Amino acid sequence: MIKHLLSAADLDAVTATQIHDIAAEMATVAGREVKKLPTLRGRTVVNLFYEDSTRTRTSFEVAAKRLSADVVNFSAKGSSVEKGESLKDTAWTLQAMGADAVVIRHPASGAPHRLTHWVHGSVLNAGDGTHEHPTQALLDTYTMRSRMGKVEGLNVAIVGDVLHSRVARSNALLLHTLGAKVTLVGPPTLVPPAFGSLTPSLGVSYDFDSVLPHADVVMMLRVQKERMNAAFFPSSQEYYKRYGLDSARLRRMPDHAIVMHPGPMNRGVEIAPEVADSPRSTIVEQVANGVSVRMACLYLLLGAGR
Numbered sequence: 158m159i160k161h162l163l164s165a166a167d168l169d170a171v172t173a174t175q176i177h178d179i180a181a182e183m184a185t186v187a188g189r190e191v192k193k194l195p196t197l198r199g200r201t202v203v204n205l206f207y208e209d210s211t212r213t214r215t216s217f218e219v220a221a222k223r224l225s226a227d228v229v230n231f232s233a234k235g236s237s238v239e240k241g242e243s244l245k246d247t248a249w250t251l252q253a254m255g256a257d258a259v260v261i262r263h264p265a266s267g268a269p270h271r272l273t274h275w276v277h278g279s280v281l282n283a284g285d286g287t288h289e290h291p292t293q294a295l296l297d298t299y300t301m302r303s304r305m306g307k308v309e310g311l312n313v314a315i316v317g318d319v320l321h322s323r324v325a326r327s328n329a330l331l332l333h334t335l336g337a338k339v340t341l342v343g344p345p346t347l348v349p350p351a352f353g354s355l356t357p358s359l360g361v362s363y364d365f366d367s368v369l370p371h372a373d374v375v376m377m378l379r380v381q382k383e384r385m386n387a388a389f390f391p392s393s394q395e396y397y398k399r400y401g402l403d404s405a406r407l408r409r410m411p412d413h414a415i416v417m418h419p420g421p422m423n424r425g426v427e428i429a430p431e432v433a434d435s436p437r438s439t440i441v442e443q444v445a446n447g448v449s450v451r452m453a454c455l456y457l458l459l460g461a462g463r
């Protein structure tokens with residue numbers, strides 16, 4: 158049994174499938190009048206967020222509360238971090254308060270790993286810098302399984318700002334583990350050659366239009382302007398023309414293929430509003446599945462057999 162969830166590489170196919178199976182059971186709780194299980198009663202889950210988040214923070218909070226855990230939300234903004242308190246001292250403070258699990262989002266890659274040295278409980282990586290976002294990959298693969306019936310054998314195109322994307326890295330790793338074929342697509346400035354060697358089966362393409370007819374899943378990535386300290390493409394209009402998913406490109410995808418996006422979206426930059434809102438898009442479903450998958454992760458790390 159795993160204690161921490163720091164990287165999608167921590168997950169073998171059996172564990173990832175177990176999380177998907179538990180998430181499918183957890184999803185039934187959402188349909189009940191009383192959306193609560195007693196599994197984590199008396200346990201404390203701390204959400205420690207040093208970076209902005211809408212989906213991940215709220216879904217971890219809902220997930221922990223549905224399992225009856227006590228939840229503490231800690232945001233760096235408005236805390237003693239702004240007075241210069243270090244991550245280590247913050248971790249010790251949380252440890253003194255009896256945190257059983259710490260869900261951490263941090264702008265520094267590797268911060269969740271450091272945290273495991275300073276707290277006794279489980280650490281769940283909710284996104285660290287440009288490194289990883291493993292629960293996002295779990296909810297994305299869960300969504301693929303729900304929509305397509307399987308993950309193994311799927312052709313998945315991950316498109317856009319791969320360079321800055323922890324979502325791309327975690328998905329590439331987990332999709333490989335689960336037997337899907339991944340192609341990274343984007344301008345050469347945003348699809349670094351080093352990414353191509355992340356897994357043996359990873360493909361790289363700079364021609365979005367040639368990839369579309371063969372894709373079962375097209376996963377669009379947000380252009381992360383806040384992490385860009387140089388000009389990676391001439392203009393947003395030029396980027397959209399080459400790598401934006403508009404209605405014409407949607408029509409070139411196979412009829413069964415789905416469109417994904419982890420959010421938040423830049424409508425009109427990487428995806429057209431009508432594509433984001435189309436029945437082929439799983440964007441809202443991904444958010445709902447995020448709660449079930451995070452319930453499954455908390456259950457496995459804190460609940461089952463501990």
Ligand code: CP
Pocket residue numbers: 209210211212213214284293419420421
């Ligand atoms: N997908 C994702 O991580 O969204 P948030 O930044 O809103 O958590």
